[in-house]
Amino acid sequence: MKPRIYIPRDSGALSLGAEKVAKAIAAELSERGIKAEIVRNGSRGAYFLEPMVEVETDAGRVAYGPVKPSDVKSLFDGGLLEGGSHKLSLGDPEAIPFIARQTRLTFARCGIIDPLSLEAYEHHGGLAGLRKAVAMTPADIVAQVTESGLRGRGGAGFPTGIKWKTVLDAAADRKYIVCNADEGDSGTFADRMIMEGDPFVLIEGMAIVGVATGATKGFVYIRSEYPHAVAAMSRAVEIARKAGVLGATVLGSPNAFDMEVRVGAGAYVCGEETSLLNSLEGKRGIVRAKPPLPAIQGLFGKPTVINNVISLASVPIIMDKGAAFYKDFGMGRSRGTIPLQIAGNIKYGGLFETAFGLTLGEIIDDIGGGSATGRPVKAVQVGGPLGAYFPRDLFDTPFDYEAFAKRDGLIGHAGITVFDDSADMLKQARFAMEFCAVESCGKCTPCRIGSTRGVETIDKIARGIEPEKNLALVTDLCNTMKFGSLCALGGFTPYPVISALTHFPQDFKPAPVAEAAE
Amino acid sequence: MVLQPASTEIEAHAASIVDDMKDLEGPLLPILHQIQEEFGYVPQEVLPVIASKLNLSRAEVHGVVSFYHEYRKHPAGRHVLKLCQAESCQSMGSDAVAARVMQALGIDFHQTTLDGAVTLEPVYCLGLCACSPAALLDGEVIGRVDAEKIDEILAEVRS
Numbered sequence: 001m002k003p004r005i006y007i008p009r010d011s012g013a014l015s016l017g018a019e020k021v022a023k024a025i026a027a028e029l030s031e032r033g034i035k036a037e038i039v040r041n042g043s044r045g046a047y048f049l050e051p052m053v054e055v056e057t058d059a060g061r062v063a064y065g066p067v068k069p070s071d072v073k074s075l076f077d078g079g080l081l082e083g084g085s086h087k088l089s090l091g092d093p094e095a096i097p098f099i100a101r102q103t104r105l106t107f108a109r110c111g112i113i114d115p116l117s118l119e120a121y122e123h124h125g126g127l128a129g130l131r132k133a134v135a136m137t138p139a140d141i142v143a144q145v146t147e148s149g150l151r152g153r154g155g156a157g158f159p160t161g162i163k164w165k166t167v168l169d170a171a172a173d174r175k176y177i178v179c180n181a182d183e184g185d186s187g188t189f190a191d192r193m194i195m196e197g198d199p200f201v202l203i204e205g206m207a208i209v210g211v212a213t214g215a216t217k218g219f220v221y222i223r224s225e226y227p228h229a230v231a232a233m234s235r236a237v238e239i240a241r242k243a244g245v246l247g248a249t250v251l252g253s254p255n256a257f258d259m260e261v262r263v264g265a266g267a268y269v270c271g272e273e274t275s276l277l278n279s280l281e282g283k284r285g286i287v288r289a290k291p292p293l294p295a296i297q298g299l300f301g302k303p304t305v306i307n308n309v310i311s312l313a314s315v316p317i318i319m320d321k322g323a324a325f326y327k328d329f330g331m332g333r334s335r336g337t338i339p340l341q342i343a344g345n346i347k348y349g350g351l352f353e354t355a356f357g358l359t360l361g362e363i364i365d366d367i368g369g370g371s372a373t374g375r376p377v378k379a380v381q382v383g384g385p386l387g388a389y390f391p392r393d394l395f396d397t398p399f400d401y402e403a404f405a406k407r408d409g410l411i412g413h414a415g416i417t418v419f420d421d422s423a424d425m426l427k428q429a430r431f432a433m434e435f436c437a438v439e440s441c442g443k444c445t446p447c448r449i450g451s452t453r454g455v456e457t458i459d460k461i462a463r464g465i466e467p468e469k470n471l472a473l474v475t476d477l478c479n480t481m482k483f484g485s486l487c488a489l490g491g492f493t494p495y496p497v498i499s500a501l502t503h504f505p506q507d508f509k510p511a512p513v514a515e516a517a518e
Numbered sequence: 519m520v521l522q523p524a525s526t527e528i529e530a531h532a533a534s535i536v537d538d539m540k541d542l543e544g545p546l547l548p549i550l551h552q553i554q555e556e557f558g559y560v561p562q563e564v565l566p567v568i569a570s571k572l573n574l575s576r577a578e579v580h581g582v583v584s585f586y587h588e589y590r591k592h593p594a595g596r597h598v599l600k601l602c603q604a605e606s607c608q609s610m611g612s613d614a615v616a617a618r619v620m621q622a623l624g625i626d627f628h629q630t631t632l633d634g635a636v637t638l639e640p641v642y643c644l645g646l647c648a649c650s651p652a653a654l655l656d657g658e659v660i661g662r663v664d665a666e667k668i669d670e671i672l673a674e675v676r677s
Contacts, residue, residue: 011659012645012646012648012659014658014659015646015660015661015662016649016661016662045648047649048648183643183645186606186607186642186643187606188643188645188647189646189647189648191645217543224588225641225643225644225645228659262547262548263547263548263551264586265547265550265551265586265588266586266587266588267586267587267588279547280544280547281544282545282546282572282582283546284581284582285585285586341647342648343606343647343648343650344605344606344609344650345609345610345650349647349648351648385605385642415606415647417605417609417647418609419609431605431608439642441585
């Protein structure tokens with residue numbers, strides 16, 4: 001057997017030099033006259049170890065990382081292909097604590113297989129869910145997903161099965177499945193990793209929803225900031241179509257389902273589902289009022305299932321292993337697993353898929369190892385730019401939709417951004433307002449105008465101009481935005497602002513003005 | 519000096535792009551992407567062409583082009599450098615990275631150096647949040663940007 005070397009092509013790994021490492025390894029192989037197969041896999045998500053190179057040996061895989069091009073020669077000298085010892089050796093990748101502690105259901109194959117090999121996908125359990133689904137009635141598929149307790153992983157946490165049922169029950173000549181891959185929240189990268197590292201699982205998930213609801217056409221709307229994900233998904237769709245996974249007869253069944261990859265154009269608000277639908281239709285990404293729900297009148301006015309990447313990518317395993325298997329993980333009304341994305345100023349950052357219920361403290365201190373800079377952690381923003389900033393006092397909050405809501409926060413898309421004690425929370429609150437002002441679609445006045453007024457008022461507080469009065473004004477403004485905006489952009493911008501005000505009041509005290517000498 | 523093709527040439531080229539893509543469902547964004555891909559920006563003179571072929575008003579097409587941050591009204595520099603300025607990168611000093619790059623290039627965000635070498639833009643998240651601060655240079659992702667990597671980037675855009 002030809003030796004096999006895995007070098008990730010996930011964009012996180014590429015950003016840390018994986019391409020140069022791959023070139024160095026290829027050059028070293030040819031110089032030594034060794035024939036080996038290089039597989040470009042996705043990432044396992046332990047970004048503090050990327051670029052992580054793995055070698056398949058008789059005793060299983062052996063990992064090395066983080067590898068620099070200058071390490072390649074010594075790796076080969078140390079017997080890389082036999083899993084030889086080296087200062088960068090990490091041993092069995094599955095035994096690395098960050099990876100061993102996870103429960104990988106949705107990300108079971110991510111970082112392990114060649115993302116564009118349908119054969120490898122099937123060999124690792126892929127397509128089993130879709131095979132079961134095409135043999136079932138639509139109502140049974142929907143019932144199974146409902147029973148699993150899967151809730152929308154995009155942030156809203158709406159029960160996925162209920163959304164599907166509405167579309168299944170809607171009578172129409174044409175229905176659509178739309179995958180929201182406009183992952184714009186800072187601190188999140190789970191969607192990107194799946195699309196780059198295991199795109200077939202998303203295709204399989206979408207095909208299952210197609211069969212379950214009678215929809216025949218799907219769109220994946222990917223943000224333009226993700227060029228590698230766009231390329232991987234587009235290629236995977238072609239491969240799936242050629243193999244008969246997509247097309248007029250899905251896996252030989254009477255169901256037709258095909259899909260297209262579409263690219264966004266740099267508007268954050270298009271991550272909001274109705275604005276995404278407008279964008280897909282070729283319009284300005286303006287938010288629509290609900291009702292009508294997209295499930296009744298969505299894309300081009302037809303019944304439409306619109307789900308996040310992770311929700312859809314979790315469907316194949318639910319169909320394969322059953323609702324009870326999935327539901328068994330988690331706590332309260334948050335069932336199954338959630339891919340945490342531990343980001344920002346963190347020592348061990350990356351993707352960590354686990355059952356709901358870990359506390360924020362366990363995630364930051366225990367798994368993440370504290371801040372990257374080694375300074376004390378001051379604040380953690382959970383759920384992206386629209387999520388609340390939590391101080392250390394709230395680190396006992398379990399990762400669960402309801403537990404976060406109870407403490408005026410949200411888990412959103414499960415991005416966790418860590419800040420050390422050099423963070424200025426007034427600046428962060430100002431940024432939240434500024435971001436909302438730039439990205440507002442302009443439909444609702446509190447969002448469009450309020451965010452600009454918010455920036456101005458926070459600037460006044462920073463300059464020490466009537467701080468008491470202006471703090472009251474910001475609070476009042478947040479209240480207006482929260483209740484007077486149609487979507488989460490205007491409605492949730494108050495979360496980071498108010499949480500910064502509530503938990504870090506010292507940062508909003510005017511700096512003592514230096515008295516002129518004498 | 520980059521020679522701009524004459525307007526009629528631009529219009530004819532745009533018309534063929536629209537003809538190729540107008541049967542897509544919701545064709546406007548894919549058409550605009552393709553136009554920007556081929557011209558490097560969305561020239562004003564293509565808007566009436568698109569409008570007439572898609573049976574839209576010019577105002578509607580203008581509205582869409584101006585809504586999205588991605589579409590340029592003018593050609594960019596030979597290199598496009600995007601620096602992530604979102605929260606995760608802020609927590610790892612993206613402000614300082616931006617300040618240093620701006621000082622070295624003598625331009626602000628949304629500007630192009632006078633020699634046309636590089637256009638500098640902010641971007642709000644590249645999905646490299648466990649490798650902050652991050653940047654995108656001509657479509658190449660760069661993580662954990664530090665002083666050394668800034669120097670490499672500057673050398674690349676000036677070459």
